[in-house]
Amino acid sequence: MASQTVELLKEELPVEQEPLHLSSDISTGLVLVDLVNGFCTVGAGNLAPREPDEQISKMVEETLKLSKLFSEKKWPIFAFLDCHHPDVPEPPYPPHCIAGTDEANLVPDLQWLEDEPNATLRRKDCIDGFLGSIEKDGSNVFIDWVKNNQIKQVLVVGICTDICVLDFVSSALSARNRGFLSTLENVIVYPQACATFDLPLHVARNNKDVVAHPQELMHHIGLYLARGRGAKIASEVIFD
Secondary structure, three states: OHHHHHHHHHHHOOOOOEEEEEOOOOOEEEEEEOOEHHHHOOOOOOOOOOOOOHHHHHHHHHHHHHHHHHHHOOOOEEEEEEOEOOOOOEOOEOOOOEOOOHHHOEOHHHHHHHHOOOEEEEEEOOOOHHHHOEOOOOOEHHHHHHHHOOOOEEEEEEEOHHHHHHHHHHHHHHHHHOOOOOOOOEEEEEEEEEEOOOEOHHHHOOOOOOOOEOHHHHHHHHHHHHHHHOOEEEEEEEEO
16 A cells, blocks of 8 residues: 555645756765664664665665776765764654764775765765855855866765655755756756665654654655755766
8 A cells, every 4th residue: 555655645746856967067975864873774773774675775785886986987976974962953854863973973884985085075964065064154065165176967865755855955055046056057956876764654653752764655755855956866876
């Protein structure tokens, strides 16, 4: 029944996708959203998967491929890492990705980015990475990264499609439209390298403190909303 619902939704709310061709002619940056243990590694924390998850595993695999290719080409990479102070809650979520714990670190397959000269890592303490890039002096690390690299388009991957990815994409598009990102033309989401968590209805019914969050359904809704905000959705990524 659940799969039929998802297929019906995809028919009623289709997400237009097209291949993305990347070349050195257009400056492209890769943006990783929250590929940290606390969201991706089995048993790593309150918001980590309880058991191996195919969608999340595929996201990590695809993100690793893209990151390696961007690294080889010396193209810029920007990675957001969810990271919270233990005494500062983030309702409605339970404590997660606490600073100083392994939850707040990149998944093992991507930890090499910490030493990658073309990668910028930003620890953020909120859902929206764009807001999480604001410094105390009012400057914005993400805006500076785009300007300094003269980036025309960003390819966004990560978790969760309908939460942190969507919020960042929406803010980046608004900032572009307001002229804060003068060089940026396109924000592109790659579904195969995105994922979200799974909390089926039958589980949520037994816990009044949580809301049902069927994975495939919410993944699609996240992509649909991102497309509606003005993002492009890539069916595949091709390096020319």
